[in-house]
Amino acid sequence: MSESQTRPPNRLLRNLNAKIASIPMILTAVVVFAGGTVWTVLHSFTNSKLLPRLNFVGIDQYTRLWATPRWLVSIENLLIYGVLSLVFSLVIGFVLAALLDQKIRFENTFRTILLYPYALSFIVTGLVWQWLLNPELGIQGVVRNLGWTSFSFDPLYDSSIVIYGILIAALWQGTGLVMCLMLAGLRGIDEDIWKAARVDGIPMWKTYLFIVIPMMRPVFVTTLVIIASGIVRVYDLVVAQTSGGPGIASEVPAKYVYDYMFFAQNLGQGFAASTMMLLSVVIVIVPWAYLEFGRRRRA
């Protein structure tokens, strides 16, 4: 640590102001996030109904959870949605950024167009796409009116593909931001690298794939955090677009949690479901977050 030269001798008083200034953060981390989590996990072992109570029932809530078809459908949907939206938004975002980075005209205009959906809420996004994908009035209806009467495109009313209908809307809303982050990353790459690659006669796609992308690791990391945290939480979009339907075909875990906590007035079941969500997040995120942010940067 380079700060060590200027460090005052007393360790306790050192950084006192910084500690005071961090009180809101510490409170949020400890009381709200950690405390709220512990509280939730604790109550997931109880039979709390409408109000939280500490009547412990062991792992009953979990046994029931994993025997519930709707929960299994939710998990499956989240996996499909998560993997696809991660892959597509990274790939599309990067390709668009690379296209915009070709010294093109109207870059600002294109960028604004690609980014504006991000300003709209999921509720709005869901409503618009519900309308566009409406079989009678939307895209399908319009194409059929043009004469192609057998044309069929109604993802929101077809159980087997409804999750892709949601994906279309999610990508529309979110890729602009990914593009923006990627573009920023590309602009951070030193011009000399491009020059050197051109001198060596490396084709452009190879330069992107083997030189530029590895150099953009920090950007990918930040982007991943932003996309992934959105995926786990996906809720509003589903509610606005399909309400989980048709049937239970587009249910997601966050909706299961909400529905069972509040509609079904079974807090225990909702807490058990949210604990499972947290567990998966913790298994994936914590080791990575600690490595990524916990290590000392200025060594």
Place this chain on the structure above:
Amino acid sequence: MNIASKSPILTTDADGFAGPRGPKPRRMLSRRNIIVYGTLLVVAVYYLLPLYVMIVTSLKGMPEIRLGNIFSPPLEITFEPWIKAWSSACTGLNCDGLSRGFWNSVRITVPSVILSIAIASVNGYALANWRFKGSELFFTILIVGAFIPYQVMLYPIVIILREIGLYGSLAGLVIVHSIFGMPILTLLFRNYFTSMPEELFKAARVDGAGFWGIYLRIMLPMSLPIFVVAVIIQITGIWNDFLFGVVYTRPETYPMTVQLNNIVNSVQGVKEYNVNMAATLITGLVPLIVYFVSGKLFVRGIAAGAVKG
């Protein structure tokens, strides 16, 4: 304290946003150009289509919507749906449209944005330059917190707010927004401050400046781009919030999004798509304007916050 002027950060672009790096274009109609512009145009159409449909639909009358297709421009432009959405659409007995929610949203958004950014920027600064024992642990918890579904935290927060007596008040909602904005904002500020030249900070320390002194006199003036990003992210995020607005406020202080949902879901007879679309556009107008006005600053800022990990 004349360090700032010596710093390289002010002479080059603070965010490294120096301009396109790709190879220079040669001819106007090369095959490459056709592919690049062609792809971008197709993508742009896909992105603009929903907005176009929203605007067109909101200007049509109901009979035309039922008969026509959603992409055709209105035969007869009417502003009736906009007026209805703004001032007379009904939820239950309240028939004053979105107008009431607009001012509520302003009253919620402004203090929330200020408080959350003030806290997060100080956090980021402390984490970047004044690390103390445990600071990284708290930060890790915060980042993991970014992944917690909001629904999980609803109940504990009801209890916390009840205990401090702020449930149902505007102050309570401002605190909730500050809490949930903290992870991402702190991450952005921390990354940004970490990327600032170390010498700057050291020199200030040698000059005897303390925690707040350096923050106010050096860090703040030099971090305009990231503040712009934070303001934009928070304005859009808080303006668009639905869940907290509905759970932690009462009907007379419902933000616009809640009223939008109410109007859209209060189907009285036939769904009035034109009014719904107008209401949707009106609600989205504020964040959209913020975007269009500050587009370039946003891109720069986001680059600054995100890239220098």
Place this chain on the structure above:
Amino acid sequence: MLYRSVTAVLAAAAAACAFTGVAAATDLEVTHWWTSGGEAAAVGEFAKAFDATGNHWIDGAIAGSGGTARPIMISRITGGDPMGATQFNHGRQAEELIQAGLMRDLTDIATKEKWTEIVRPKSLLDSCTVDGKIYCVPVNIHSWQWLWLSNDAFAKAGVPVPKTWDEYVAAAPALEKAGIVPLAVGGQAWQASGAFDVLLAAVGGTDAFLKVYRDKDKNFAAGPEIAKVFKAADDARKMAKNTNVQDWNQATNMVITGKAGGQIMGDWAQGEFQVAGQVAGKDYTCLPGLGINPVIATGGDAFYFPLLKDAEKAKAQEVLAQTLLDPKTQVAFNLKKGSLPVRGDVDLQAANDCMKKGLDILAKGDVIPWTDQLLSQDSQKQKEDLFSEFFAKQDMSIEDAQKRFADIIASAD
């Protein structure tokens, strides 16, 4: 908190200007989920009557059905920021709030106003009663047992309007041929589940209904009698295949416009027919109990009053409780809502054919308790998940569905 006190001052100023001279003008916030056309018109009657007492009704409508609204209401009450009064379906939705001592005991007012004598059927007040104390004011009886048929649609298909469920099923192919969706079932989960419960009470009969939902008889639920009900539900889902709408009133609207042949929906659908200017018997036909077993379930809406510290508001609560049961208000409200009044001594000459049918059944005493009273919300939700899946997934087998249904009943509370 500055904001709050400012509003308080403003509100006080406004009140002072509006009701100069009236001492007891108290604002009372009332939350409910009545936002469709007919519902909003009905709740307006309550507001009007309450405002006439010199107090002021602050409307807290939350759109998107009870499932969306209840969590918000409950958070408000448990979070220590209760409203003045709130709607619930009477039955078990507010059970725990009462046990936690958050709701106001209305027994004193009930005794003074002799609710036990005027409210009918008596079972209504029973579902408001916990440990011998009364906690809610029932305002209407809503029965689910109705089949609404579009006379136009059947005329177009060239078949007579059916009189029973079986005739209706037999007429389905003719309707389909005429390009009409035989049965409209909206996408919201509670609609599918409610339609099944109606089929259970009609096709299975009152005893079967009670055996399953009241006695929670698992073996019976898995048995042949209930298999018959699932067979009927299978017919229903085939007829409803092309509905493609979400909200119940959009489904009702399909019946009103003749796009659908019929809909199984509670009597609140009547409000929609009324708003659309349709006449019972002429434009549409209603079959209580699907024409098989004409009973009325005594579900419905009730108002609960959270315990408030503010003495003036508490007083306004009493006024509101009385207003809700006032004969005039009862008539005005229920005519608009399409539901039946909770008191037998009111004059309902203005009632239309369908309401009169309902009143007759009520007078005969053919009433059953409804699932809101018999099952916890948890079991209700599981049932909703099952039936929304069953109706949406045509390839889900009847046997699978019945087995899952029996499992839910086995664990029901």
